[in-house]
Amino acid sequence: MPSQHASPESVRERARELESTLERLRARALMLDLTRGKPSSAQLDLITDLDGCLGGDYRCEDGTDSRNYGAPEGIPEARRLGGELLGVPADTVIAAGNSSLELMYLFALWAMRFGPDGRTPWESDGPVECLCPVPGYDRHFAICEELAIEMVPVPMTGRGPDMDAVEALIASHRKIRAMWCVPKYSNPTGETYDEETVRRIATLGSNAHPAFRVLWDNAYSVHDLDDHPPASANVFALARAQGNEDTIVGFASTSKISLAGGGVAFLTASDTNRNPFLGRLANMTIGPDKVNQLRHARYFRDLRGIRAHMMKHAALVRPKFELVLDRLQSSLGGKDCGTWTVPKGGYFISFYGEPGTARRIVRLCADCGVRLTEAGAAFPYGRDPEDRHIRLAPTFPPTDELETALEVFVTCAELVTLRQRLRAND
Amino acid sequence: MPSQHASPESVRERARELESTLERLRARALMLDLTRGKPSSAQLDLITDLDGCLGGDYRCEDGTDSRNYGAPEGIPEARRLGGELLGVPADTVIAAGNSSLELMYLFALWAMRFGPDGRTPWESDGPVECLCPVPGYDRHFAICEELAIEMVPVPMTGRGPDMDAVEALIASHRKIRAMWCVPKYSNPTGETYDEETVRRIATLGSNAHPAFRVLWDNAYSVHDLDDHPPASANVFALARAQGNEDTIVGFASTSKISLAGGGVAFLTASDTNRNPFLGRLANMTIGPDKVNQLRHARYFRDLRGIRAHMMKHAALVRPKFELVLDRLQSSLGGKDCGTWTVPKGGYFISFYGEPGTARRIVRLCADCGVRLTEAGAAFPYGRDPEDRHIRLAPTFPPTDELETALEVFVTCAELVTLRQRLRAND
Numbered sequence: 145m146p147s148q149h150a151s152p153e154s155v156r157e158r159a160r161e162l163e164s165t166l167e168r169l170r171a172r173a174l175m176l177d178l179t180r181g182k183p184s185s186a187q188l189d190l191i192t193d194l195d196g197c198l199g200g201d202y203r204c205e206d207g208t209d210s211r212n213y214g215a216p217e218g219i220p221e222a223r224r225l226g227g228e229l230l231g232v233p234a235d236t237v238i239a240a241g242n243s244s245l246e247l248m249y250l251f252a253l254w255a256m257r258f259g260p261d262g263r264t265p266w267e268s269d270g271p272v273e274c275l276c277p278v279p280g281y282d283r284h285f286a287i288c289e290e291l292a293i294e295m296v297p298v299p300m301t302g303r304g305p306d307m308d309a310v311e312a313l314i315a316s317h318r319k320i321r322a323m324w325c326v327p328k329y330s331n332p333t334g335e336t337y338d339e340e341t342v343r344r345i346a347t348l349g350s351n352a353h354p355a356f357r358v359l360w361d362n363a364y365s366v367h368d369l370d371d372h373p374p375a376s377a378n379v380f381a382l383a384r385a386q387g388n389e390d391t392i393v394g395f396a397s398t399s400k401i402s403l404a405g406g407g408v409a410f411l412t413a414s415d416t417n418r419n420p421f422l423g424r425l426a427n428m429t430i431g432p433d434k435v436n437q438l439r440h441a442r443y444f445r446d447l448r449g450i451r452a453h454m455m456k457h458a459a460l461v462r463p464k465f466e467l468v469l470d471r472l473q474s475s476l477g478g479k480d481c482g483t484w485t486v487p488k489g490g491y492f493i494s495f496y497g498e499p500g501t502a503r504r505i506v507r508l509c510a511d512c513g514v515r516l517t518e519a520g521a522a523f524p525y526g527r528d529p530e531d532r533h534i535r536l537a538p539t540f541p542p543t544d545e546l547e548t549a550l551e552v553f554v555t556c557a558e559l560v561t562l563r564q565r566l567r568a569n570d
Numbered sequence: 571m572p573s574q575h576a577s578p579e580s581v582r583e584r585a586r587e588l589e590s591t592l593e594r595l596r597a598r599a600l601m602l603d604l605t606r607g608k609p610s611s612a613q614l615d616l617i618t619d620l621d622g623c624l625g626g627d628y629r630c631e632d633g634t635d636s637r638n639y640g641a642p643e644g645i646p647e648a649r650r651l652g653g654e655l656l657g658v659p660a661d662t663v664i665a666a667g668n669s670s671l672e673l674m675y676l677f678a679l680w681a682m683r684f685g686p687d688g689r690t691p692w693e694s695d696g697p698v699e700c701l702c703p704v705p706g707y708d709r710h711f712a713i714c715e716e717l718a719i720e721m722v723p724v725p726m727t728g729r730g731p732d733m734d735a736v737e738a739l740i741a742s743h744r745k746i747r748a749m750w751c752v753p754k755y756s757n758p759t760g761e762t763y764d765e766e767t768v769r770r771i772a773t774l775g776s777n778a779h780p781a782f783r784v785l786w787d788n789a790y791s792v793h794d795l796d797d798h799p800p801a802s803a804n805v806f807a808l809a810r811a812q813g814n815e816d817t818i819v820g821f822a823s824t825s826k827i828s829l830a831g832g833g834v835a836f837l838t839a840s841d842t843n844r845n846p847f848l849g850r851l852a853n854m855t856i857g858p859d860k861v862n863q864l865r866h867a868r869y870f871r872d873l874r875g876i877r878a879h880m881m882k883h884a885a886l887v888r889p890k891f892e893l894v895l896d897r898l899q900s901s902l903g904g905k906d907c908g909t910w911t912v913p914k915g916g917y918f919i920s921f922y923g924e925p926g927t928a929r930r931i932v933r934l935c936a937d938c939g940v941r942l943t944e945a946g947a948a949f950p951y952g953r954d955p956e957d958r959h960i961r962l963a964p965t966f967p968p969t970d971e972l973e974t975a976l977e978v979f980v981t982c983a984e985l986v987t988l989r990q991r992l993r994a995n996d
Binding site: 180182183185188192193195196197198199200202209210211212213214241242243245246249250253257283286287290399403404405406424427428429430431432433434435436439 | 606608609611614618619621622623624625626628635636637638639640641667668669671672675676679683709712713716825829830831832850853854855856857858859860861862865
């Protein structure tokens with residue numbers, strides 16, 4: 145790509161080159177999908193023997209028959225596994241169905257209606273707000289929209305949310321009742337909250353409304369791409385040490401460890417939060433799928449078992465991240481047409497184009513048969529104020545498809561940027 | 571037991587006999603549980619090979635990988651199975667997680683907050699009411715209590731709810747927004763709604779509030795104890811024929827077919843109800859456990875497969891029902907101290923003692939080591955106005971324990987009745 149100071153003619157020539165590349169790619173009638181953070185079939189194949197691993201023995205360690213009704217809090221061995229995953233005692237954990245998103249939804253819904261502590265409904269004082277680090281996870285934002293919780297964006301810094309902004313907002317906005325956090329390999333930037341950030345989050349409860357809760361979605365705690373993962377501080381221990389244990393509610397699941405559709409989800413919370421939640425859960429269902437919980441507990445045994453399994457995932461996922469990052473660098477590096485994050489784990493890479501280009505890039509990619517997550521999706525109400533951010537999800541497609549998709553992407557990204565530059569010069 | 575007209579002395583003597591029987595039983599330090607409608611281990615053993623039945627093939631018939639995210643409406647083969655179970659087209663069915671109670675809870679919750687049609691919230695006009703045929707299912711009532719839906723009891727008749735009462739209430743109470751129904755082998759009376767009752771229920775929508783919904787919990791549709799089950803009419807077809815298809819929302823699950831804790835739940839509803847529900851479901855979770863859905867679809871194939879399996883259940887459950895009914899008849903028959911239902915299927919027998927005895931009988935049984943469902947549990951707010959009804963759940967205990975539990979029960983029932991009679995004569 146010609147530099148920012150190149151002549152309009154050389155820019156036009158490069159644009160024509162890219163257009164003909166794109167024409168060639170379009171002729172292939174591609175149907176590629178980089179929209180969602182889904183594991184690939186090869187990753188799912190790693191655990192084909194989960195189904196059947198019980199070998200007819202359905203008895204839990206405490207004698208419970210996993211096949212029958214009951215135990216809304218989950219079975220002991222699954223709660224222990226969830227506790228290890230989240231870094232908390234097993235007895236603070238609820239092991240539930242297959243979806244941690246459902247647990248977050250229910251926690252927020254019940255907090256709105258009945259209060260996070262079962263006594264002080266968020267909605268009783270009128271409209272409430274939630275702090276949303278951006279770019280963030282679109283499904284978190286969808287929960288807020290569904291429940292009419294107003295979203296207040298806070299920028300991510302590369303080391304987690306901008307805590308100066310968070311603290312100032314909490315001090316000034318008395319309607320704030322929640323904050324979303326994906327502390328490790330955050331969706332979609334891939335950054336991990338550093339220790340100071342976690343420490344300051346653990347302190348928020350001291351200055352916030354008593355019903356304020358941090359919704360700590362630790363979705364990628366074991367999703368490292370190499371052997372030197374960034375350190376991540378234990379927010380639960382830090383909060384407890386300051387008497388703020390009621391502020392943090394943690395979530396995790398095995399969706400991206402075992403099976404995306406057939407895993408086990410976990411919630412951890414203080415007694416104040418957990419007991420009313422469990423009471424509501426027990427009114428809603430007679431118990432979770434304990435058979436599937438037992439499968440997971442037997443299969444993985446403990447965190448060591450999970451980590452060993454995740455090394456196999458990393459061996460499949462790392463080359464895809466490398467492919468994307470290499471391709472971005474080789475095609476767009478030094479061209480002033482975008483920057484991107486270089487995550488050490490998780491499921492996403494964030495691409496930041498020139499302001500005003502993201503929607504056009506995504507649309508052009510779609511025209512050429514490559515579906516990306518909708519531009520703006522990583523922002524509350526779908527509004528990326530600068531129209532710059534695009535989430536790339538490299539895990540699902542096979543490597544050859546990913547390679548082609550990236551060829552389309554880098555071509556579109558450069559072309560859209562050049563066209564914008566030409567328009568600006570008109 | 572001495573007849574109603576027996577001398578106080580002969581009544582006292584019989585009471586002493588029963589007390590000494592009870593003393594002997596108490597000395598055995600029993601710990602028996604007839605509280606819940608749970609399948610026995612032997613029933614659950616019928617399907618030990620469900621886990622592992624996929625044999626490594628996780629592909630659904632439409633090519634979907636059941637292991638990955640997506641398909642909030644469930645997989646086609648599971649929706650078809652649910653459709654056969656409910657007697658409705660597969661495309662009106664949502665196949666979900668392991669709990670139909672959860673689907674009912676969510677339907678009621680979302681109806682309250684957003685409206686059953688996604689537009690007209692039940693709660694927008696102030697407090698609302700729900701018709702509750704009694705005796706009924708305590709967990710239905712718990713949902714109403716949780717959501718602050720006022721419960722209006724309607725008597726059961728042996729052929730279903732008293733429809734004269736239902737129609738009169740709907741005509742006069744404009745706050746009624748829902749009605750619970752367990753149409754076949756109703757929990758806990760075991761009665762099946764006759765055709766006229768079903769026909770009148772299918773017509774309710776013509777005179778009720780537009781947001782009125784019948785919550786049709788067909789939990790026991792295939793739970794016949796013999797080869798001559800009572801006929802049950804198709805409420806969905808009847809309602810549709812009158813343009814009332816929006817009035818009926820159906821629920822079922824395989825909890826008491828496959829595994830109580832690890833089955834698949836289904837909801838069926840018209841587009842008007844189903845589409846907004848599905849939208850909310852998709853905001854709450856990325857998809858159900860499709861792996862477990864596929865297990866069920868492969869294992870049972872179709873309704874015929876389910877019926878064949880249920881014959882094996884009947885072979886285990888029927889002798890227990892016979893044992894209870896025989897024992898009630900041989901010990902209490904002709905003694906004016908209670909009546910009971912004689913169900914042809916389902917999970918429960920209803921016992922009706924003399925007015926004012928149920929709580930005492932349940933308490934005395936508990937003193938002797940036999941836990942029964944709390945007296946009053948089958949009534950809204952736990953209030954049995956006559957204190958007569960006791961729900962017996964024969965399926966869970968092994969036969970020898972059931973026999974002992976019944977010995978305790980009939981002894982307590984007679985003793986409490988005699989004591990009451992003696993007090994009345996004082």
